[in-house]
Amino acid sequence: MFVRDTNTRSSLSRRDFVRATGLGMAALAAGAARGPQPVFGGRPQDGLLVRGGTIVTAEDRFRGDVRVRGEKIVEVGPGLAPAGERVIDAEGTLVLPGGIDPHAHLTQAEGGPEKYRFADDLTSGSEAALAGGITTIGNMTVPGQGQTVFDALERDARFVGEKAIADIVLHPVLLDPSELGLQQIRELADAGHTTIKIFMVIASFDQYLREYVRVMRMAGQTGILSLVHCEDPAIIAEATHRLVAAGKSSLRYYPGSRPLSCEVIATQRAIAYCEITGAPIYVVHLSAAEPLRICRDAQGQGLPVYVETRPIYLHFTEEQYEQADGPLYVGQPPLRTPEDVEALWAGMKDGSIHTLGTDHVGWSKAQKMDPSLSIEELRPGVPNLQEMFPMLYSEGVVRGRISLQRFVEIIAANPAKLLGLYPRKGTIAVGSDADLALWNPDETRKIELADLRSRSGFSLFEGWEVTGWPRMTIRRGAVVYEDGEIKARPGPGQVLSCGPTQSL
Ligand SMILES: [Zn+2]
Structure with a gap:
């Protein structure tokens, strides 16, 4: 004890x-x-199909679609047909692991x-x-x-x-x-x-x-x-x-x-x-x-x-x-x-x-x-x-x-x-958590306080011009951030149970 x-x-x-x-x-x-x-509030949506983006993992990069059911990725590949779920048009965006x-x-x-x-x-x-x-x-x-x-x-x-x-x-x-x-x-x-x-x-x-x-x-x-x-x-x-x-x-x-x-x-x-x-x-x-x-x-x-x-x-x-x-x-x-x-x-x-x-x-x-x-x-x-x-x-x-x-x-x-989380986290693969970040790779913008969610009220990066900006974030199958807005209430985040550390 x-x-x-x-x-x-x-x-x-x-x-x-x-x-x-x-x-x-x-x-x-x-x-x-x-x-x-x-x-624990908030529920993953019934399903998502992220279509037509460029999927990038540490090993791979290809144009394709990601199908999500519940909290998990169930299918990855080109030309997936919609099956009644919300379809997210990812044309022109990078689809990255969260x-x-x-x-x-x-x-x-x-x-x-x-x-x-x-x-x-x-x-x-x-x-x-x-x-x-x-x-x-x-x-x-x-x-x-x-x-x-x-x-x-x-x-x-x-x-x-x-x-x-x-x-x-x-x-x-x-x-x-x-x-x-x-x-x-x-x-x-x-x-x-x-x-x-x-x-x-x-x-x-x-x-x-x-x-x-x-x-x-x-x-x-x-x-x-x-x-x-x-x-x-x-x-x-x-x-x-x-x-x-x-x-x-x-x-x-x-x-x-x-x-x-x-x-x-x-x-x-x-x-x-x-x-x-x-x-x-x-x-x-x-x-x-x-x-x-x-x-x-x-x-x-x-x-x-x-x-x-x-x-x-x-x-x-x-x-x-x-x-x-x-x-x-x-x-x-x-x-x-x-x-x-x-x-x-x-x-x-x-x-x-x-x-x-x-x-x-x-x-x-x-x-x-x-x-x-x-x-x-x-x-x-x-x-x-x-x-x-x-x-x-x-x-x-x-x-x-x-x-x-x-x-x-x-x-x-x-x-x-x-952190002993791979491949549950850190990649885009069948069986992984549906944690995805859709990036507009060509969007150029100035970092402005009004766009930042921290309550600290300042940023060392205020005024920097950056190219590439996240447009949508999906956490375990739920769209939690979209076009500047947070779409979830506090509570559904989880303490992750990690396995042994993996060597690189
Ligand atoms: Zn520290």
Whole structure:
């Protein structure tokens, strides 16, 4: 039986986590109250026939039709005859698998201080995702004060039942490695969890290193993928201390507080743990050329090292922090140089980067621009669920940096495999969930706040002109987004039960 751990170490780690990441402030509030039972509303339509589009998967690209019954794809091919279902004319559109954002923050423990509440929750986050061609979101599930990993999972499952429209993968966030023995790890795997999130950036990481490594080994043995935040807390502490002592504590100096060496050393160590344990690791939000080179070398040696990057590192550089609105761009790690941006695009092209995750945090503009923030007190993360894949399509596919096939691999097939969901998710095939995103590949438009569904009230991408835009999104057979409108109410999103992580 699982025993709740409420010792000092647990709360120490949690404080470290809050200090180091700026996330989970609200999670410091009291544990989850028991709310109403999940309400699952909304029904897939009786059937759909998506006709005449260009179907693109990671393996294939052809003109054809997709027939949907209930939540599933039942037929794929050219010239399917209508059989009384709703016919969707997909002429001139790309029919893609529903996108998967493997990394977002849309939940918090109830009752936290107002100033640390995200503007987005699972409803507005789902709406933004669906409007951006995403049907599945991986959500970081952070334990609140006195909560175990299992308490937090139960809490977020309830939120999903009440609020989500997209399907949700819950990533258990491990703040106290002593919580998990082999039996608990097996319990997680049996309950359909295929990941565990580890923060090397928290100050207590080194203190409990032996236990973290033990958890990674056991995770690997049970088909669970360790998601690792690779930044070194000692380097951050020292660099921050020196800047503050020199009177440079404003966010203008943010990059200097987390120098590249801090990501490099942590990435090297994470790979060493992968090597020693044999457990697969997934480096979240990799930001620069050098850590990518290190990961690519490890991959070349046959180590199961998977890499996620993030839109802000593909589209912006550290000069942004010198602008008046610089604080809006604060994420962990910081933005890097133009050379790093090019290296990341090259990594997406050559396959050493496997996924793109938003690390979406729905802070409001006022929260991000709060003058009390400094390099010691952050609100990291940005809203970008809706913009992520249109930006990747426009800047990546349209500009010829990645192929359309690679695009589909990054947005759907790779995350589905790593999360143990393939081929239920991540492809267009008979028997797969009918998660489809219909894209107008030639539509050129300006990203405008009025079109965005996040409640954060700002976008780093406002004013960017993009080519390619999702026109319709179908989640498990239900049209949930069409021509600018959300067609579903909160509730029908599901917590996905995942199988073991699959290697790429
Ligand atoms: Zn994150």
